[in-house]
Amino acid sequence: MTIDYTPLLPIGPDTTVYRKLDTDTIGTFSAAGRAFLDVAPDILEQLAFEAYRDVSHLLRTSHLRQIAAILDDPESSANDRYVATELLRNANVAAGGILPMCQDTGTAIVHAWRGQQVLTDRRDAEHLSHGIARAYTTLNLRYSQLAPLSMFDERNTGTNLPAQIEILAEGDDSYRFLFIAKGCGSANKSFLFQQTPALLDPANLLDFVVTKAAEIGTSACPPYHLAVVIGGSSAEFALKTAKLASAHHLDSLPSSGSSAGNGFRDHDFERQILTATQRLGIGAQFGGKHFCHDVRVVRLPRHGGSLPIALAVSCAADRHVLGKVTRDGVFLEQLDTDPARFLPDATEVLDHDVVRIDLDESPAQIRAQLSAHPVGTRVSLTGTMVVARDLAHAKIRERLDAGEPLPDYLRRYPVYYAGPAKTPSGYASGSFGPTTAGRMDSYVERFQAAGGSLVMLAKGNRSDAVRRSCQAHGGFYLGSIGGPAARLAHDCITSIETLEYGELGMEAVLKIRAEDFPAFIVIDDKGNDFYHRDNRTLLTIGAAPQ
Known part of the structure; x- marks a missing residue:
């Protein structure tokens, strides 16, 4: 019987531009009429290390061009252009190699295709993991991986391992790789x-x-x-x-x-x-x-x-990089080291109609000022905030369940949902962008009823329960731009200290001071929601651009 076979995913020729790594020479030998590559363990470790170093700070040129094209599109809204400019500014800061582009430096995922004439010691995943761990432990990245100790008890691994590594047998005398740093924000939307x-x-x-x-x-x-x-x-x-x-x-x-x-x-x-x-x-x-x-x-x-x-x-942190090992050496995809050339010449047009909010005023004064402006208003925040996210919220809810009061810091200060990367020497903080607000939705009504979380700052849209709670308790949700974590750390965060739950690492409760921190009023104290205006959701097919 003759069949018409074709691969399920027949990928065409690789046209990627690569850079060659400075590594040991790839060993080669011949046997049974075939040429073999002998790939040493340190080759795989170094390749993984450099891949996760590069992909944490650099983007593909094609991605940067697409961001820049938003600025040139006459149909772009002012907010489209503002977000695009912030993302380009962030790429420029991150390209310095100190602050990663996103505070969620991701789950390390490796897809690999090893040719039949590539020989290793068969511990490839272990050697790749060593390189990944070296990147996360020696660079200013974040540990996000939790090891389950039991069904309900977890502990941060402190290395960002384990990585997800999948190696398939495909090809002849080359070893090809796709390295991905996948943050939970975009991973959760699969x-x-x-x-x-x-x-x-x-x-x-x-x-x-x-x-x-x-x-x-x-x-x-x-x-x-x-x-x-x-x-x-x-x-x-x-x-x-x-x-x-x-x-x-x-x-x-x-x-x-x-x-x-x-x-x-x-x-x-x-x-x-x-x-x-x-x-x-x-x-x-x-x-x-x-x-x-x-x-x-x-x-x-x-x-x-x-x-x-x-x-x-x-997402905006489009973190993918190709690698390969061939008889000619070890190679990584050439990412863009000069994103500054995509920045617009002038940005003053983006700075109009910004409402400046002093976060060191009383909570009532802050909310009164926010209440005077409609949803969609761009604000600039200066002053003190507390930082708390998933695990801290769970612990605070346990205190309420036990009959204890809400911590004073949630009553006094706006709360920023975030978890920073490691702080580089000489910096006030590591990369420090907002995390997804929706994961904290189930806590909002309980906390607001107790007098806290009345001004919240994070990214993304929220549930109708949050809108109703803000209307009932006089609360606000401010949306920050998802993506420019390096720029926020570099330009907006001036100090950081741990208030509580330091053992939670990046999920500890922190106190920070910010200057000119950008945000938008998304939900107000009247029950208005920027993403659900006039009971007509923006998330509806055919809605006209705003």
């Missing part, structure tokens, strides 16, 4: 929808995909690289393909399928989805056109009774 073949209708499928994309909201730091996978031999393969596509790893797939069942990109459907997302009105976080930089749609074969659909995004 979704699988088990649908039926009835959805395979052009209008219905477009409506479904764009609706689900809109529901991602802004908490994962748009503008996004959105990946959509239609079909798949299994649920897990659909999700994996979406992750690879969001990293642009599948850009060279063919543009049509075949009877053999290969996956392909649908460029027309990509354009339709991108156009539809531009009409949502969400924009680059605070209203406008640029919710997505681009869209990748991959169509896969499927079982006749199943239609998995997977969505994934890569």
Whole structure:
């Protein structure tokens, strides 16, 4: 029997521009008429170390060009341009190699394809992990990985390990890698929808995909690289393909399928989805056109009774870098070391209509000033804030459950949901951007009823329960730009001290002073929500840009 075989994901030639690492020479030898590579353990360790060093501070030139293009688009909103400028400023600070571009320096994920003529000691994942741990322990990165000690007890590993490492056998005499630093904000916005073949209708499928994309909201730091996978031999393969596509790893797939069942990109459907997302009105976080930089749609074969659909995004911290080991040496993708050239010449137009808030005034005075302005107003915050996020909120709720009062610091100061990276020598703090607000939604009503968390600062949209609580208790939610963590640390955070729960590391309760910290009024004390104006959500297909 003859079959028409083709790989499930037939990727085209690699056109990446690489830089060569200064490492030991790759050993080679011949046997049974074939040439083999002998890859020593320190080669893998050094490759992983340099990959995670580079990807924590540098971006691809293509990504930077897409951010800069927002500034040149006459259809961009003022807020689109403001967010784009902040992201470029952040890239410029991060490129200095001291402050990482995002405070969530991510879960280390390695996809690797080892050729049959590449020999190692078979402990590849261990050697790669050594390099990853060296990057996270010696650079100004953050430890985010929690080891489960029991079903309900966890402890930070202090190395950011374990990494997710997957090595497949593919190819001949080369070893190829895709290194990813995946923050939880964008990782949490990977979704699988088990649908039926009835959805395979052009209008219905477009409506479904764009609706689900809109529901991602802004908490994962748009503008996004959105990946959509239609079909798949299994649920897990659909999700994996979406992750690879969001990293642009599948850009060279063919543009049509075949009877053999290969996956392909649908460029027309990509354009339709991108156009539809531009009409949502969400924009680059605070209203406008640029919710997505681009869209990748991959169509896969499927079982006749199943239609998995997977969505994934890569966020403002688009952290992916390719590597390879060949007979010619060890190579990493050349990321962009000069993002400053993309910065606009002048930004004074972006600084109009900013309301300056003194956070050292009384809580009542702060809220009275915020109450005088509508949602969507851009504010500049100067003064004292406390920092608390998931684990600190859980511990404070335990105190309330035990009949103890809310800590005074949550009554006195605005609360910033964040968890900084390590502080470099000579700096006030490490990279210090906002975390996703929605993870703290379940605490808000309880804390506000007790007189605290009446001014909250984080990123992304929030639930209707938070809006109702703010209306009932006179509270406010301020949205900061998701993404520019290095710039905030460099330009806005002037001091930091631990108030409580120091054992939680980056999740401790902190007290910080800020200068000209940028934010927007998202939810006010009257029950208005920037993302749900006049009972008409911005997250609705066809809404006009604001």
